[in-house]
Amino acid sequence: MAGLLDKRLWVVSGKGGVGKSTVAAALALRSARAGRRTLVCEVNTQERISRFLEHPAAGPEVKLLEENLWAVDVRPQEAMREYGLMVLRFEALYKTVFENRLVRYFLRFIPSLQELVLLGKIMYHLQEKLPDGRWRFDTIVLDAPATGHAISFLSVPQVLVQTVPQGPMSREAQKMRDLLVDPAVTAAVLVALPEEMPVNEALELHAALKDKVHIRTHAAVLNQAIPERFTEADLEALAGHPELHRVAQANHDRASLTVLAGTKLERNLHAPVFNVPRLYLPTFGRDAIEQVMGHLEALVMGDK
Amino acid sequence: MSTTALGPALAKKRVLICVGSGGVGKTTVAATLGLRAAVDGRDSLVCTIDPAKRLANSLGLSALGNAETQVPASALEPLGVTARASLHAMMLDMKQTWDDLITRVAPPDQRERILANRFYQSLSTALAGSQEYIAMEKVWELRRKGEYELVVLDTPPTAHALDFLDAPNRVLDFLDNEAAKWLLAPALKAGKLGMSLFNRSGYVLRALSKFTGTEMLQELSSFMLSLSGMNEGFRERARGVRALLEDASTGFVLVTSPHPERMDEAIHFSTLLKQHRMEVVALVVNRVHPLPTEAMWQDAATLTPTRRAKVEETLRELQVLAEQDGRGIAQLQAACPGIPLIQVPRFGLDVHDITSLWQTGRFLLGDDTF
Numbered sequence: 001m002a003g004l005l006d007k008r009l010w011v012v013s014g015k016g017g018v019g020k021s022t023v024a025a026a027l028a029l030r031s032a033r034a035g036r037r038t039l040v041c042e043v044n045t046q047e048r049i050s051r052f053l054e055h056p057a058a059g060p061e062v063k064l065l066e067e068n069l070w071a072v073d074v075r076p077q078e079a080m081r082e083y084g085l086m087v088l089r090f091e092a093l094y095k096t097v098f099e100n101r102l103v104r105y106f107l108r109f110i111p112s113l114q115e116l117v118l119l120g121k122i123m124y125h126l127q128e129k130l131p132d133g134r135w136r137f138d139t140i141v142l143d144a145p146a147t148g149h150a151i152s153f154l155s156v157p158q159v160l161v162q163t164v165p166q167g168p169m170s171r172e173a174q175k176m177r178d179l180l181v182d183p184a185v186t187a188a189v190l191v192a193l194p195e196e197m198p199v200n201e202a203l204e205l206h207a208a209l210k211d212k213v214h215i216r217t218h219a220a221v222l223n224q225a226i227p228e229r230f231t232e233a234d235l236e237a238l239a240g241h242p243e244l245h246r247v248a249q250a251n252h253d254r255a256s257l258t259v260l261a262g263t264k265l266e267r268n269l270h271a272p273v274f275n276v277p278r279l280y281l282p283t284f285g286r287d288a289i290e291q292v293m294g295h296l297e298a299l300v301m302g303d304k
Numbered sequence: 305m306s307t308t309a310l311g312p313a314l315a316k317k318r319v320l321i322c323v324g325s326g327g328v329g330k331t332t333v334a335a336t337l338g339l340r341a342a343v344d345g346r347d348s349l350v351c352t353i354d355p356a357k358r359l360a361n362s363l364g365l366s367a368l369g370n371a372e373t374q375v376p377a378s379a380l381e382p383l384g385v386t387a388r389a390s391l392h393a394m395m396l397d398m399k400q401t402w403d404d405l406i407t408r409v410a411p412p413d414q415r416e417r418i419l420a421n422r423f424y425q426s427l428s429t430a431l432a433g434s435q436e437y438i439a440m441e442k443v444w445e446l447r448r449k450g451e452y453e454l455v456v457l458d459t460p461p462t463a464h465a466l467d468f469l470d471a472p473n474r475v476l477d478f479l480d481n482e483a484a485k486w487l488l489a490p491a492l493k494a495g496k497l498g499m500s501l502f503n504r505s506g507y508v509l510r511a512l513s514k515f516t517g518t519e520m521l522q523e524l525s526s527f528m529l530s531l532s533g534m535n536e537g538f539r540e541r542a543r544g545v546r547a548l549l550e551d552a553s554t555g556f557v558l559v560t561s562p563h564p565e566r567m568d569e570a571i572h573f574s575t576l577l578k579q580h581r582m583e584v585v586a587l588v589v590n591r592v593h594p595l596p597t598e599a600m601w602q603d604a605a606t607l608t609p610t611r612r613a614k615v616e617e618t619l620r621e622l623q624v625l626a627e628q629d630g631r632g633i634a635q636l637q638a639a640c641p642g643i644p645l646i647q648v649p650r651f652g653l654d655v656h657d658i659t660s661l662w663q664t665g666r667f668l669l670g671d672d673t674f
């Protein structure tokens with residue numbers, strides 16, 4: 001299998017709470033370690049990635065976290081301002097128009113404008129060049145919103161192209177869509193847990209990305225996987241210890257669910273599945289991300 | 305019998321709203337509360353937004369739709385109890401509910417135009433808080449009809465707590481189209497946008513149209529005008545929804561995971577609820593890992609070496625998780641003084657049948673603790 005390093009935009013999504021930010025942080029760190037200038041983007045949320053990596057919060061402006069690794073939390077107000085300045089070109093004009101209370105009110109109701117500027121900022125950085133002509137960022141890792149929101153977020157360019165009258169918004173949307181759907185540029189990584197709903201959501205997400213957004217699923221990550229530990233014989237032997245039996249049985253059940261979930265993902269996504277085991281650490285920080293990264297080595301670097 | 309704050313709430317409240325971040329157990333808690341209230345003698349409706357079929361199945365229904373369906377008595381058989389009142393369940397179809405609302409409040413000659421307008425589509429699907437709003441509007445409607453003694457509302461995973469609490473205000477805001485009039489009136493009069501650069505609003509408009517294109521602005525303005533006919537009906541309802549949220553007979557059940565890293569969201573949510581003068585009946589900490597007991601460690605020491613090693617490894621893992629949860633819960637308690645905190649353990653498997661809903665209920669109501 002080819003590694004993610006061949007692509008420039010890595011989109012990470014899945015059900016809420018499954019470990020999207022964890023996986024995005026690990027992937028971004030690996031990319032940076034491979035010598036790629038890497039930007040990891042969170043979208044208008046409580047920032048987690050900088051915290052996982054034990055750096056101060058990045059905030060709404062691109063910030064260097066460590067060698068080759070930048071982060072940003074893309075927020076609507078700031079993104080709108082940058083976009084506004086780009087279109088209107090003059091700060092003073094921007095202020096008159098965009099800092100008008102009524103205009104602000106009005107902009108909120110223009111369909112998908114907010115998503116468009118959020119995504120627009122990310123796409124802008126994807127095309128940004130250094131003075132010597134190289135990409136400013138070789139890799140952009142997008143820690144996308146959870147399933148439903150991710151689908152509507154990533155479909156915005158497509159939807160706008162179809163519905164909005166010809167004009168500046170639809171032209172922007174068209175450009176973005178072309179990059180998003182280019183399989184040489186963009187790849188999705190879907191994250192799930194070994195539980196029914198998160199797996200189902202990953203399948204839904206896969207279908208929607210494929211059919212509506214036209215983004216390919218590169219791989220799935222089965223996070224918090226539980227490896228087999230207790231054999232049937234172990235469980236039988238524990239029959240006389242009811243409390244221990246319960247604990248062992250629960251562990252065994254979760255291990256079976258892990259196998260089931262892995263199979264279901266592989267069959268339906270036609271993409272490789274990488275297991276990241278559940279970690280037992282007092283705090284979930286840099287050490288955890290480094291460990292997760294270790295399990296995603298082949299996903300990033302490809303098979304040797 | 306109940307020893308937790310949810311006992312009196314189930315007995316007296318008319319509306320309970322389960323809120324919290326994605327995946328914490330809102331739907332599970334909502335279904336459990338409805339079930340328990342019906343068994344204890346109040347006609348209840350669980351209004352969920354979760355398309356998961358297993359929830360329907362666990363209530364003995366083949367599917368849940370936008371209509372209220374009675375849960376058959378046979379569904380409760382495995383529990384060995386009979387409900388003293390009826391339990392109904394429904395799954396809210398957001399789009400359908402918005403359409404119903406428009407049909408109800410729009411002047412007949414405007415309906416079709418509104419429903420087909422793309423700005424309406426974005427209001428009903430994309431506007432932050434519109435899903436939350438329509439869910440609450442539905443409850444308001446149900447509450448007004450008064451067929452149920454208790455309505456339990458399950459809410460969508462909310463990325464931003466404020467989207468939820470602010471929803472009625474945003475909808476009111478949307479209707480308050482003073483801004484639209486101010487911006488668009490001259491243009492409408494002239495039949496064209498941006499006629500005059502000397503006119504202040506014309507100037508702003510021209511700049512704005514650089515973003516959106518003029519056609520978009522024209523469409524938006526005509527949509528706003530077509531809405532004006534239903535403003536009063538809409539406005540009255542939005543005010544009703546807001547009042548319902550603050551009503552003494554309405555309570556919020558804030559569901560959270562015990563994980564210390566996720567605590568900030570729950571704390572933020574509870575602070576906002578307080579600021580909005582909405583009552584949090586209970587903070588449900590769901591999926592708590594219990595600490596392995598001393599007896600378990602002693603018992604493990606009697607096993608053969610390989611089994612002992614496996615079991616002790618598992619107990620050590622559980623210990624790490626339990627200690628993590630303990631820290632999270634302590635943080636939560638400190639940040640939300642005065643709000644009753646109820647713990648539900650993490651079960652071996654998902655909560656997907658009536659028996660496990662019932663078991664969840666025993667913890668919610670304090671029949672079981674750990």
Ligand SMILES: Nc1ncnc2c1ncn2[C@@H]1O[C@H](COP(=O)(O)OP(=O)(O)OP(=O)(O)O)[C@@H](O)[C@H]1O
Binds near residue numbers: 225565
């Ligand atoms: N492999 C793992 N082992 C143990 N804990 C994990 C693992 N992966 C993630 N976690 C825990 O799960 C929590 C949630 O992970 P994360 O924030 O990455 O999820 P998310 O999908 O980004 O959530 P959200 O939908 O809220 O953005 C983390 O804070 C971490 O504590």
Ligand SMILES: Nc1ncnc2c1ncn2[C@@H]1O[C@H](COP(=O)(O)OP(=O)(O)OP(=O)(O)O)[C@@H](O)[C@H]1O
Binds near residue numbers: 324326459461655
């Ligand atoms: N105490 C528990 N022990 C084990 N599993 C649980 C527990 N509570 C809930 N679950 C399981 O966790 C999953 C998520 O729960 P649920 O669907 O109720 O969450 P939710 O907050 O409604 O999620 P969403 O935000 O996606 O709507 C379900 O599969 C449910 O069965």
Ligand SMILES: [Mg+2]
Binds near residue numbers: 048
């Ligand atoms: Mg995240």
Ligand SMILES: [Mg+2]
Binds near residue numbers: 330331353459
């Ligand atoms: Mg739910």
